[in-house]
Amino acid sequence: MPPSAASSAAAIIAEYSTLTNVNYCGLAGFALILHDYLVTFRQEVNMFWTRKLNGAAILFYLNRYAFITVYAIYQLTTYAPISDERCDMPTLSYAVWALFAGLRAYALSWNWPLGLFVLLLQCVPIGINLSLFHFGVTGIPLPRIGCELSDFVTKTLSRRIGYF
Incomplete structure (x- = not known):
């Protein structure tokens, strides 16, 4: 494998690794927001769903x-x-x-x-x-x-x- 191809492959692998970590962090944040939504769901029903x-x-x-x-x-x-x-x-x-x-x-x-x-x-x-x-x-x-x-x-x- 030529040196330029090896460095390109290493750059692609590093980029994939970084993007995977970014996706995991985003998923963790989404889990926190979803938890908040589930905890406050009863209040939402009482305040918004039962009214006009x-x-x-x-x-x-x-x-x-x-x-x-x-x-x-x-x-x-x-x-x-x-x-x-x-x-x-x-x-x-x-x-x-x-x-x-x-x-x-x-x-x-x-x-x-x-x-x-x-x-x-x-x-x-x-x-x-x-x-x-x-x-x-x-x-x-x-x-x-x-x-x-x-x-x-x-x-x-x-x-x-x-x-x-």
């Missing part, structure tokens, strides 16, 4: 279950083959968080411009993540790792746009 559906309840459900849904899909796609278009699923959860932050700012200040400003600031990550697709950045589903960022941006273009 309103905007606060819808926002609560979106905030509570969007994360579980996105993370569960992300973990399932780690072990099942998917298309690269599905790798942008985590970006969708930013919209729920942006709405929640904007409404929280409005509720605390009773100031619509401030709430709208916070909402717009929270939408910046959505725009940034979606703008990467313009530059050829895409997700690649890797077996046992999940979706990973891949780009076809040249070094010259990446320096010009400040990507790297």
Whole structure:
């Protein structure tokens, strides 16, 4: 095996090891959140499920279950083959968080411009993540790792746009 091939293989193995550890840490965090959801489930039923559906309840459900849904899909796609278009699923959860932050700012200040400003600031990550697709950045589903960022941006273009 040529030295460059050996170093490439070692780099791939190291990257796989790092990504596996990242997935395990993410799974541990998800287990803690799931434990919290299970412990507070009875309170959720008493406070939200027995009452009339309103905007606060819808926002609560979106905030509570969007994360579980996105993370569960992300973990399932780690072990099942998917298309690269599905790798942008985590970006969708930013919209729920942006709405929640904007409404929280409005509720605390009773100031619509401030709430709208916070909402717009929270939408910046959505725009940034979606703008990467313009530059050829895409997700690649890797077996046992999940979706990973891949780009076809040249070094010259990446320096010009400040990507790297």
